[in-house]
Amino acid sequence: MDNKYYLIVFKGSCADQFDAEGFIVCTEADWTNEKAKLQEADYPFVWGFGTNQELSFESFDQLMEKYTVKELDQLVYLAMKYLFGNKYSRIISFGLFPSV
Numbered sequence: 001m002d003n004k005y006y007l008i009v010f011k012g013s014c015a016d017q018f019d020a021e022g023f024i025v026c027t028e029a030d031w032t033n034e035k036a037k038l039q040e041a042d043y044p045f046v047w048g049f050g051t052n053q054e055l056s057f058e059s060f061d062q063l064m065e066k067y068t069v070k071e072l073d074q075l076v077y078l079a080m081k082y083l084f085g086n087k088y089s090r091i092i093s094f095g096l097f098p099s100v
Helices: 028-040 060-064 074-084
Strands: 005-014 018-027 045-049 053-057 067-072 092-095
Touching: 005 028, 005 053, 005 074, 018 028, 018 053, 018 074, 028 060, 053 060, 067 074, 074 092
Parallel strands: none
Antiparallel strands: 005 018, 005 067, 018 092, 045 053
8 A cells, every 4th residue: 555544533613512523534635635625615614514503614724723634554544444434435434524
């Protein structure tokens, strides 16, 4: 495996009403593409999920503050793929994770 893999964790909240947390495991190229889409979004960016929940971000920088990025070694990537992977997608995901 020549690719670099990253664990990207999202943690957002709406005051004391709810927390939205999730993660993806993806390649460097996938994360670069996802960031580009988020950067091109119209701000303020409103991410809606569930039946009527939403989080609003005034800027790309404010949204990026909600992410933590960690590089994974091959063994950890393979373990994450085994535990959370979907054979139909190369991106491993779990929980709530904003996307455009």
